[in-house]
Amino acid sequence: MVQMLMRPPLAELESKAIWLALLMLAIGLHVFEAALPSLGPWFKPGLANLITLLALVWMGPRSALLLTVFRVIVGSFFIGTMFTPTFVISLAGGTVSALVMIASWRALPGISLVGVSLLGALAHMTAQFITVESLFIHQPALYYALPPLLLLSCITGWINGALAGYIAARLRHDSFK
Template sequence: MNNKANSGITLKSTQEDHLIAWLAALAIAIHIIESVLPSPLPGVKPGLANVITIAVFIRFGWRAAVWVSMLRVLVGSILIGTFLSPTFMLSFSGAVATLIVLWLASQLPGRGFGPIGLCLLAAMAHMFGQFYTAYLLFIPHEGLFKLLPLLMTAAVIFGIISGIIVRSMMHHLEKGTDGITPSQRNVQEE
């Protein structure tokens, strides 16, 4: 992949596709690492992998963000072995909720949200999507709401941290505007 120049076959993949693929792979890695973090509600995660979703959203738009986050959820859960389990449903619903608010955010007029606003919004949507799915499908008990303040606090903290990370990522990506390869390395090194 990193030496497509000497390949004789015309793969109709652009540099942009490569970058998205790399980012998706990174998202999957974060997803797997995150799966071992403890949580008061098993399967409900703060959504650090959203960092990649937001970066892709800012850089390549909403459709690309959909691909990256869906790939992350599907491949990540297949690799951990939670595909179609409650954990998968929670990841999936978190990703879908994130994508919904990102789509709404993309419809905003003017400058709209920066990285921090987007990440915070996405983190809260992600948590709420997971929480509501857990409530609806698995534990439809009002007592579950007692956990919401803690989970939301975690979401807000992680949302802001993700926002800072995404902001510095964007900074790096912007630096290599004419050649994508260098910035690709930067992303890998993050």
């Protein structure tokens, strides 16, 4: 018996194409950030997180979380850190950050992308330190270095949130022209 292959609805295909395009962009930024000189242990500007924010606004929490997980897995494959401590730290930071951003976007009334990004950046850095302390170094003195890196996270989180807000507004505006 020959089963007819049904073509998926156009809207579904378009949604998948946008998600894949965002994933490719996020992986590109993940690899680019890995090549940047380090400002501190496990500190990155969080540019790839900007794409998670856009996915959250356009496609919802599930897509944003999946995009973060796939971005870390595929990105680690490209930069050669798959299954190393760097991969574990990155996955923990990215996942916790995405979950905090989703929760704040849904639960905090009046919050904008800037606030969501700020909370995500702080959660990312804190989760990385907790992962390193609990899985690898086992030394609470590690947390002495956390406050200055959290201050840097505030700055990068704010900038990324403003950028995401600008991009989201601009694309929405252009799509209605």
